[in-house]
Amino acid sequence: MGSPPKRSHYDAVVIGCGMAGLAAAIRLAMFDRSVLVVESHNAPGGLNSFYALQGRKFDVGLHAVTNFVPPGARGTPLGKLLRQLRIPREALDLSEQVSSRIAFPGVDLRFRNGFRELAESVAAAFPEEIDGFTRLRDHVAAYDPFDAGLEVRSTRSVLQAFIRSPLLTDMILCPLLYYGSARENDIDFDQFVILWRSIFEEGFGRPLEGVRVVIRALLDRARATGVERRMKCGVRHLHSDGSRITAVELEDGYTVTADRIISTAGAPETALLCGETAAPEAGPRLSFVETITVFDGQPKNFGAEETIIFFNAAPTFAYERPADPVDLRSGVICFPNNYEYGAERQLEEGFFRVTALANYAYWKGLDEATYRSEKEAWYRRMQSAATAFLPGFDWAGVEAKRRFVDMFTPRTVEKFTRHLDGAVYGSPVKTRDGTTAFGNLFLAGTDQGFLGITGAMLSGISMANRHVLAGG
Ligand SMILES: Cc1cc2nc3c(=O)[nH]c(=O)nc-3n(C[C@H](O)[C@H](O)[C@H](O)COP(=O)(O)OP(=O)(O)OC[C@H]3O[C@@H](n4cnc5c(N)ncnc54)[C@H](O)[C@@H]3O)c2cc1C
Structure with missing residues (x-):
């Protein structure tokens, strides 16, 4: 057994030191909550971590940070998350993409950051579809994907009202499914709207030194706000009295208690930690x-x-x-x-x-x-x-x-x-409000429904705000 946690009781324990977990922990510590982050792996970052092999540094997952907007752009997800975590934009060192392409047999669509090039490309390759494509863009712009009252809808069924060409439908879906769908051959329409905006309307950026720049910014902030972090220390079991989690048993032999627990481990993975059987899935995990x-x-x-x-x-x-x-x-x-x-x-x-x-x-x-x-x-x-x-x-x-x-x-x-x-994008069915069968246990990150680096951080922030800070 190593040294014990600094406290026996915390305002919040966060399971997972990936993007969602770090963002949630920082947000809570900024408001003087005592927070312990526990992570089973020795490196931070989760699905988007980094490693060294033969003297070279590799990103595990980073292709692009989505939601790239020029510095100063207002009312955007990237700006919101940086503001909520008090991380300066420069700390991420984001540079924008050159250009990207959707390549299908005999047809290419090209896009850069901002929407213009994609619209021109669709107009050139599918002139008979451009009106429907423009109406789809307007529909996406007017849609509120965060309205909790909305029913989950299949994107393919929604697209039928706008796009007649099955080829164009597939070409639009290809990047969005690859960058964030947990469902086979489709995606929930609210997720589609979020990804459309973050990939087609905003775009791709990347720090020269890769994802470790993002992780470093988060770790610096976690340190400055007083987050306690315990690496190589998974949660072995979440004890409960049937309605609330009463203790968090760690793999290093210690047990702590907490008013609230935020888990970024995934919905079925968290259910298993509680000793429950995971609910049957709506489809294969990808x-x-x-x-x-x-x-x-x-x-x-x-x-x-x-x-x-x-x-x-x-x-x-x-x-x-x-x-x-x-x-x-x-x-x-x-x-x-x-x-x-x-x-x-x-x-x-x-x-x-x-x-x-x-x-x-x-x-x-x-x-x-x-x-x-x-x-x-x-x-x-x-x-x-x-x-x-x-x-x-x-x-x-x-x-x-x-x-x-x-x-x-x-x-x-x-x-x-x-x-x-x-599973990279978690369960096919998401838990939008982050609640679980236990009154003080909440999900954040992948299985709450926000994906990717930016989405996971936003999920951590919003679950911390809603279930811990707003709860007193
Ligand atoms: C190959 C690949 C490429 C990707 N490319 C991009 C990209 O270019 N751009 C982009 O935006 N997104 C990309 N993603 C997706 C993105 O990485 C994820 O959506 C995001 O990082 C998820 O963050 P999270 O915090 O929700 O979950 P995770 O990163 O999965 O974090 C959960 C953490 O919980 C820990 N954990 C699990 N069980 C326990 C336990 N019992 N006790 C303690 N800790 C536990 C895990 O070790 C993990 O660190 C990519 C993913 C992969 C795999």
């Missing part, structure tokens, strides 16, 4: 593989100038748990070098990331030797599927200059975040 290729040089010198490419090779876009180990029909390519970092600021090496849907059970079931050989085989297949959508890209040249390769699978996600089935 997970991904990602490959990272590091090479000597800059992508643009090998013919790749875009930031993110969402590709689909099939006649229709299938966003579902694949029967195969990896679904090679679609995916996301990211070149983290291709942001507007400014003169003389650039990553020293080239990075080429490819993400695709994957089958958790397959990867989980492999013995170590087969796991390694399967990773190698699927790495090659994924590069081949992705580079088919990069016509000017000199992949052979990159391969000749390749210095390092890494790949994570659903098994890696589960190991480092404890998300069941390696």
